[in-house]
Amino acid sequence: MKEQWRLLQTGSGTAFSNMAVDRAVLVVNSQGKVPPTVRFYGWVPPAISIGYFQSLVDEVDIGACERFGVDYVRRITGGGAVFHENELTYSIVIPQSHPEIPKNILKSYGRICGAVMKGLRQLGITSEYAPINDIITNGQKISGNAQTRKLETVLQHGTVLMDVDVDKMFSLLKVPNEKIKDKLITDVKQRVTSIRHLLGNEISFKEVAEAMKVGFEEEFHVELLEGKLSEEEVALAKKFEKECFSAKDWNYRR
């Protein structure tokens, strides 16, 4: 019999609650109270997340975010700034000691990205892992990923781009040199793609989630059973949302 993991379909949430739920699941999973968990979610309102080590004011045009109604949040994972709008975000939380998770961090990125790649395959898209933390198709990025390991537990979350608006993204992010901004935008447009661009038609969040579910099941030889957050996870997520992810201290800490 296949091992059963939990699948959470938490729909669209704010940046603060999205990041709080991932962290709460990590903590409660580390205590052995919930099974390994895969979660799919979206972002409403749209938001920018920055990597743990990035400086908020260096990376994000706060004024532009406020004008456009875009939230911003610091992640507990490293990596770069991401504009989350038309995408499916996945997260996986699993004990570091689980036999399916390589001890080597880079290898574990590759393994988890394998699930996303198998999911994309379900949609007819062939892709490959591009270390350190990207998935590309025809040389263009379609997914970015970031992993942390805390409390002997792995949390990796990542994006699957359903559509992308590079111009809007650059109106929200700061660039090191304004003079080369136009060239940078042109470069990024060539280097990034999306499911919509590749398939030539709109695809729903639900369809992408269904494909990703199959991808995770195939990669890890498990059955994903749809479940809910435990009461403890809900309470902890509320606490993290209030005390950490929506707090100025956290978001401006670097």
Add this chain to the structure above:
Amino acid sequence: MRSQSTYKVPLGKLLKISLEFDEKNNVIRNIRITGDFFAYPEEAIELMETKLRNTVIEKELLQEKISSIITQYHIQFIGLNAEGLTQGILMCKP
């Protein structure tokens, strides 16, 4: 004196250093290490910043100090390394 640098680590990520240093004695007063790299555990970056205070800004000394902090505190960098961090700091100097 305060200074900043941006350095793309070869085969790695973009490192940004903000440095406050004592020009007379050539030592770090304060350093902030930011960028889109990964470090495990993440909190180690704050430890690295604290431990680098009062270090002489000289290539070999810096690299040795950074390497010893990495070893002592079991820090694992991805997209960054001791050489890259040293280079980023040195680039802050005029």
